[in-house]
Amino acid sequence: MAWRCSGATNTELITNLFKNGLIKDARVKEAMLKVDRAHYAPSSAYEDSPQYIGHAATISAPHMHASAAESLLPHLAPGSHVLDIGSGSGYLTAVLAHLVGPSGSVIGIDHIQPLVDLADANMRKSESGREMLASGQVKFVKGDGRLGWKEGAPYDAIHVGAAAAEHHEVLVEQLKAPGRLFVPVDERGQQYIFVIDKKGDGRVVRERLFAVSYVPLTDAPGA
Numbered sequence: 165m166a167w168r169c170s171g172a173t174n175t176e177l178i179t180n181l182f183k184n185g186l187i188k189d190a191r192v193k194e195a196m197l198k199v200d201r202a203h204y205a206p207s208s209a210y211e212d213s214p215q216y217i218g219h220a221a222t223i224s225a226p227h228m229h230a231s232a233a234e235s236l237l238p239h240l241a242p243g244s245h246v247l248d249i250g251s252g253s254g255y256l257t258a259v260l261a262h263l264v265g266p267s268g269s270v271i272g273i274d275h276i277q278p279l280v281d282l283a284d285a286n287m288r289k290s291e292s293g294r295e296m297l298a299s300g301q302v303k304f305v306k307g308d309g310r311l312g313w314k315e316g317a318p319y320d321a322i323h324v325g326a327a328a329a330e331h332h333e334v335l336v337e338q339l340k341a342p343g344r345l346f347v348p349v350d351e352r353g354q355q356y357i358f359v360i361d362k363k364g365d366g367r368v369v370r371e372r373l374f375a376v377s378y379v380p381l382t383d384a385p386g387a
């Protein structure tokens with residue numbers, strides 16, 4: 165599948181992913197066209213595969229980023245407020261920021277300071293990224309994402325880009341009602357994507373989707 169969805173440019177990559185049904189939604193396609201993956205992936209940026217970014221972290225494959233954004237899409241309206249846990253390269257944070265627009269905001273959190281700095285530096289490679297950082301539409305912070313980020317709560321949507329060892333209830337607490345959490349969770353050695361909805365009346369509905377392979381959501385090195 166990967167070979168079919170590579171491209172010589174960002175536009176080619178995203179167009180091919182759309183043609184092959186790996187990006188389904190036009191809004192997500194538009195947002196991904198606006199973020200040059202070469203600013204975030206150190207090599208083979210226009211291939212549909214994950215790449216190592218240092219510090220035991222990887223930038224996820226673009227089809228996974230598309231799938232995450234599409235799962236959260238009903239909660240990514242213009243003006244929405246989003247938390248991206250395990251922001252790593254900052255790529256998805258940037259895509260989410262385009263989806264919520266200038267009246268919305270996205271906080272990217274990672275527990276490794278050099279990755280917080282890397283995400284910030286990656287975003288500064290484009291004019292739109294510099295503007296989003298200057299206006300506060302995007303902010304990168306250092307912290308343990310298993311605790312969410314209380315300072316910015318509540319959120320319309322929370323994305324978790326690393327596999328949790330358990331269901332962290334505090335993340336659900338930090339959702340608005342309605343709000344949605346996208347999180348990979350390890351169940352007896354197999355990771356699954358969970359989409360957890362907090363309904364308008366506060367009811368919580370948990371749905372297990374497909375099996376995945378993510379970097380674990382862990383203690384910070386040396387912690």
Ligand code: SAH
Pocket residue numbers: 220221222223224249250251252253254255256273274275276279307308309310325326379380381382383384
């Ligand atoms: N969405 C990112 C994924 C990076 S890999 C991207 O595509 O670039 C997962 C990230 O989760 C790594 O950057 C890692 O440092 C971070 N991470 C792991 N455990 C964490 C924790 N407890 N708190 C915050 N970030 C964590």
